Amino acid sequence: MDDYIIESNQKKSRMPARLDFAQSGTGLILGLFMWVHMLLVGSIIFGKGSFNFVAKTMELAFLSDTGHGFPIAVFFAVFIVFTLFIIHALLGVRKFPISWKQHRILRDQMQMMNHSDTTLWYIQVVTGFLMFFAGSVHLYIMLTHPDIDPFISADRIISGNMWPLYLILLICVELHGTIGLYRLCMKWGWFAGKDAKKSRQTMKKMKNRATIFFLTIGILALLVFIVIGIKHRDRVGEKYNNHAAVVEQVQADEAIPVKEEIQALEEGQEKEAAHEPEAIQPSDVTKQYGVT
C-alpha cells in the first residue's frame, strides 16, 4: 500500500502532448487558411477581374513588404502550407484505423450505434486519406507553377484536366476542414460557455452552415473556372494581363481593372467584391505567409 505514483524516476515522454498539440495547431492553421483560400479563389465568381485583382493585391502586399519578386513569395507561401499539410497529414495518419481489423471494428461500431460525431470523424479520416493524394498534387503544382492568373488557372482546370481532382479535393477539404474546426473546439473546450451541451449544439449548427457556405462558393468558383477554361481552350498559356500594369493601375486610382465584358456585372457589385476579400485577407494571409 503506497501512495506514490512514480515508482521509478523515469518520466513519461512529453512527446504525445507535443504531437497532439501540433496536430491541432496545424489543423487550425490549415482550417482557417482554407476559409481564406476559398474566399480568395471564390473571387472568380465575380469575374476574372476580381480574381486577378485579388491575386495581384496579394502579390503587391508581398512586394511592398519584402521587396522581393512575386514568384518567390508565392513559392514561399506554398512551401510553408505544404509543410504544414505534410506535418498535419503525418500526425493524422497515426490516428487512422491502420489494420483491416481496426477498420472492421470501426465500421461495425458505426453500424451499431449510428452516432453522428463518430461518423463525422470517419468522414475526416476518409477525406484526409483522399487529400493526402489530391492535396499533394495541387500543392505540388502550385509549388512548381506559382502563377496565379484567371486564365492560367482556368486552363489548368480544363485543359490540364485538373477539374475532377479539384472537385474531389474541394468536397474533401470543406468537409474535413469544418468538421476539424468543430472538433477542435470540442477537443480543447473552446467557446464552451456556461452550458457546454448547448454550445455544442450551436457549434454543430454553425459547422454545418460553414460547410454549406464554403462548398457553395467552391462549386460556383469551379463552375466559373470551367466556363472560362472551356472558352479559353484554344488560347492555353495566354495570361490575363501583365501584372505590372495592374499594379500601376491599382496604385494610381484604385480603379477596378475591368477590361473583359464576359461578365455583365454591375460596377457597384464589383467594387464590393473586390473590397470584401481585401477586408479579410490582408492581415490574416500576410501574417500566415509572413510569420509561419
Added chain:
Amino acid sequence: MKVIYTDSLVIGGGLAGLRVAIASMQRGYDTIVLSLVPAKRSHSAAAQGGMQASLGATVKGDGDDEEVHFGDTVRGSDWGCDQDVARMFVNTAPKAIRQLTAWGVPWSRVSAGDREVVMNGKKVTITEKKEAHGLISSRDFGGTKKWRTCFTSDGTGHTMLYSMDNKAIQMGIPVHERKEAIALIHEGGVCYGAIVRDLITGELMAYVAKATTIATGGYGRLYAITTNSVISEGIGNAIALETGIATLGNMEAVQFHPTAIVPVGILTTEGCRGDGGLLLDKDGYRFMPDYEPDKKELASRDVVSRRILEHMRKGKGVASRYGDHIWLDITLLGRKHIEKNLREVKEICEYFLGIDPAKEYIPVRPTQHYSMGGIRTKATGESQTLKGLFAAGEASCWDLHGFNRLGGNSVAETVVAGMIVGEFVADYCAQNPLNVSGTTIEYFMKQEEQKITDLLTRDSGENPFELKVQMQKIMMDDVGIFRNAKDLEKAVEELKVLNQRAKNIALRNRISSSNPELVEAIRVPKMIKVAQCIAYGAMLRTESRGAHSREDYPARNDKDWLKRTLTTWKDDSTGLPEVTYEDLDIMKMELPPASRGYGVDNTVHHPDTARREAQIEEIKKANPGADRFKLQELLNPIPIPEKFKGKNERIGRGFK
C-alpha cells in the same frame, strides 16, 4: 478440489464487508472479499438519503451529540436494540464519517448564511453559522430530534461505497467477484470459511479461513415488492442458518418504507420528506398531522407506514390499476432544490413514472425495505454460538436497530460495525490458529457437489422460479405491515409445503457453468427457509413492537416480550426452525423502556423498568459532578476497541 487459504474471509462486498476487510488488512492479515457482483454494484450503492452521525454542524443540528443520537436510536428500536451496541455505535459514528471524509466522500457541506428550507409545509429561512462553513452538512430524517443525517446530494450510499471500494483497491484487497458462498465450512463449533461457487464457470471452491465474516446485506427479495436489489436474497443468513449452530436474531423484524414508487417499488428517499415533502391522500389532503400531530411526516418509518395503510383502509387511497397508493408531494421544494439535492429521485420519476416531480405528485406506497433481523452476534460481531463466524451490516443482528431502524442509521451501521467488528476479526485472527482437517473441507465440498449433481440430473420436478414467486406472494400477503394470527398461521403452513417442494427442484437448462436457472435452484430452498424463520417468528411473537405490528396484539408488551427471537435450524428434515428467546436485561439498560411518543401509549410495562429508573436516579444523585461521559460509563460500560474510545469534537463546544 480447489482450496484457497486466507486469514480473513469476508463474504459480501458492500459497505460493511469492505470495511471489515480494510480493518483486517490494516492489521496485517491476509484478506479476501467475495461478492456476487462487482463490489461497487453492491446494494449499499442504492442508499440515497444519508448517514447519521451527530456532528451537529448545521444550526438545526446544534446541540446534537452521542446522547441524543443514542436516545433516538433506542426509542426508534422500540427498546428492542442492544444498548451496548447502540452506545458503541453512536460514539463511533462521528469518527466513521470523518474517516470516510479523508478517504474521499464528497459530503455536502454547510454554506454559511441564509438559506431557505421547507419545514412543515412552509418555507422558512435558516441562517447557517459562519464558523460552520465548509463542515459536513446534515438534513432532517424521520424519528430524530436533530438534523443529523449527513449526505451527498441523494447519492450518499454511492459515494460512500465508491470511496470505500477505492480504499480497498488502494490497499490491494482482492475482491473475488461473481462468486457465491453457498455453504459454511465448520468443525467442532468453529467456522473455517465457505464453499463457494463461481457464477461464471460453475466451479466449486473451498475458501478456508481463520475468521469468516458474513456481510451479505438484507433479505428484501423474500417479498414480492421491495426496494431492495435483486441480489438481496438473504443467502448469507441462510448459509449461517444451515450450519444448525449459528442463530438468527429477530427475523420477524422487517421494515416497510413509507414511500416507494408504485408499482415497481423503487425507493424515493426519506430525504424527500426530510427536506419538506408531504404525504397527501386522494383528496390532496395532508393526513399525517391528524395521526401524528407532533412528528407528522417525519415520525419513525414503521409508524408512517402503518398510518398510510390505516388511511388507505379508510378509503382515502388513490385507486390505480396496481391497487391503492397515496401521493408524495415534493413540488413545494422547488425545481432548484430537487435538481440539486434530490437528483436520483428526479431521474427515477422521469424514467420509471414518466413524471416531473417538480410539477407532479409521486405515487407511493409502503414497501418492504430493510431487514433488522440477521445473524445474531455478540457486541464483538461474532456469532454467539459458532466461533470464528462474524457478521456485519444488514445481514447481522448485532442489534443496533431492534424492531425498527432509523433512516440513515443503516449505512452508518455498516461502516461503524465494519470498523468495530473488523478489529475483533483481526484480534481473532491473531489469537487463533487455522486447524481444520482436510476431511472436513472435503465433506462440505462433496455435500454441495452432490446437491448440484442432483439438481442437474433430476428428470422432472419443481420449477425454481415458480416456487420463488409463490413464496414472495405469501410473504407479501400474510407477513406484511399488519399481521395477525390467522394470516401468519396460514403463511407458516404454506411455506412448510414450499420447503418440501423445494427439495424436488428439476432444471430445464442442465449445464453446470453459468446458468441462471441453477443459481435460482440453489438459492430458492435457502430463501424459503429464511422466509419460514420470519413467518414463524412473527406468528409466535404476540405483541406489537416497532415494525412488527400485530392487529390482534396491538400493545407493546415489555412484560412478556422484551426479548430477542433466536432461530436455529438444526435438523434439515424437520419442516420448521427452532425458536428460542434471549431476554433483554432492563437492569443493564442506560435508557429503560418508555413510550416512543406515537399515538396512545398502551405498553405493558415490565416490573424492572421502574426499578431501573429508580436505580439510575440514584446513580445520578450519587455522582453529582459526573459529566455525560462519566455518567455513561457508570450506566453502560461498553467493550469498545481502544482505537475508537476518544471523544468527538464539535464546533462551538470542542470535545465536551
Added chain:
Amino acid sequence: MSDQERILKFQIFRYNPQKKGDKPRMVTYEVKEAVGMTIFIALNDIREQQDPSLQFDFVCRAGICGSCAMVVNGSPTLACRTMTSTFKDGLIKLLPLPGFELIGDLSVNTGKFMRAMSERVESWIHDRNADKVNFEKLEERMDPDVADEIYELERCVECGCCVSACATKRMRPDFLSAVGFMRLARFSLDPRDKRSDEDFYEIMGDDDGVFGCMTLLGCEDYCPKDLPHQTQIAYLRRKMVLVK
C-alpha cells in the same frame, strides 16, 4: 399510456462461451407488453417463462448501480430503466456491450475492467496523511461548491456505456477511455488529493491516455448519468498539454 396490449419482439444476442460448440446468434422472443414494463421486467419474463438459460445482469433495477448496461436498439444504455413503451414499433434488439469480456448472452464482465481502470488511474485520494487523520477532530473543511462539483463527477456508476460507445477504445484496447478520464477529472478536482499535474501526466499523458482521445463524444452522448465528458476531457487535455 394506452391499455391496448402489444406483442413485443425481442431480438437477443445469444452466445455462451462456456458451452462447447455454441455459436453467436440472434434469437427472437415474443413478450406480451404490460403497462410500465421495463426491459428488466421483460427479460426476467423471458427467462422465467421461455428460456431459463438467458443470461443478463441486474442488481438495483433502479438505474443506480450500473450493472445492466447493454446495447438497446443501437444505444448503449441502462436496460433496467428503459421502458418498452418508448419503442413505437415494438421491436427491441439487444446486444451485449461491445469492448468487454463476454460472460454470456447479454452479460459482460464490466467489473473486471473497472477494477483494472481504478488501479490504473489510482482511483483514490493520494495523501500520505489520510491514514493518520485524527478522526476525533473536526473534519477538514471543503468549499461547498467544490464538494458539489466533485459529486457531479462522482455520479459515474461504472456502467461502461461510455466505453462501448467509444470507437477509439474499441480500436485500441489499451485506451484508457472516458470512464477513466472522468475518474481522473474527479480526483484532480479534489483538494484532498495531493497529486500534481506531473503525477497525473504519468497516468494519462500518452496516446492510450488523454492524447489518444479523438473527441468522438460517444461517451458524452450515451452516458446515462449525463457526466460532462466533453468539457472534462478537454479540461484534462489542456492541463496535460501544459505540463512541463
